Amino acid sequence: MTLLLAILMIGILVIVHEWGHFAASRLLGIPVMEFSMGMGPKLWQKKGKHGTQYTLRLIPFGGYCAYYADEAEDGAGTPRSYYSQKAWKRLVASLMGPVMNFLLAFLVAALFLWIGGVRQPTGYTPYIVEVEGAGPAYFAGLKDGDLIVSINSTNLENRQDDVMSGVIASYGETGEPLQVTVRRGDELLEKSVTPFYDEQLQRYRMGITTGGVYSWETARVSFGESITLAANACWNAGTLILTTLRDLVTTGKGAESAMGPVGTVGAINSQIQTGGAESFFNLLVVLSINLGIFNLLPIPGLDGSKALFLLIEIIRRKPIDPEKEARVHLFGYILLLGLMLFLTFSDVMRLMK
16 A cells, blocks of 8 residues: 555656646647656547547656647647747746646645644653663663663653753762663663763763654644745755755765665655655655756756756747757757666665665
């Protein structure tokens, strides 16, 4: 089921993107030859009243909004051909795919926050991530994963502040052992631990690495608040994605974690299994923003490159040779296909290890 949900998510993102192109084209009077959901062999096809072929295809990844080219059945320069439309209309239609991805992310985030509320931490309980070998905690019998309930008389459950280091330091100076109560499964255990002074860190320690188990509550928000929170969340996600892309281009940082379709579906599947509905909608928001940003990059074959050509056409008031532009985009499609095949191969090899 989670695998199907992962595939469904990718399908939603692509269809919403292509529907943005299609809806803008219809509103602006640009004839659309075919609107396809999916790729590969046809499963179903119907011709609409405006002459558009609506197609459902076998492979749920991808989709497209195809226009009448000058070389199409209507012949060059006919009113239905794509290049007969005004440049500003084609520009709007090109940009509406990414815009719809941004809008989808915003609407999903706003509705999820409004209906489900905002999860806020109410406190945390420290737990032992790792017990250092040959340290006081090790010899006292503490283990990885133990929840630290209290140290001497100081309760550490559901704390709003981190007082553990201070407690260890204050009792360590006396040289007396600490009475550490931990929860291990359903058991409460009490251990005696004498902290030591770490000369390098200049503080008393028990010889453990700690983390925090947070407790949460859900706070309801108004519709207006959900709009603001969703806008901030989308802005932060977009900023993080742009920073990651910048680092990838300038320093190569993150290249080793790049994934193709197989890896992406696997990662989504894993996140849904562990995080449920919340992870599904969070990923939908982030991936939708990611798809929108990626398509705006000036890479041949993507919407950003097409928009750049159209801006040049508007500025110079003269269309660029469609054949030359088509060759540039074809080159980009080949590069993107090669990259996708390479990433897919990497995904499969990663799964086989």
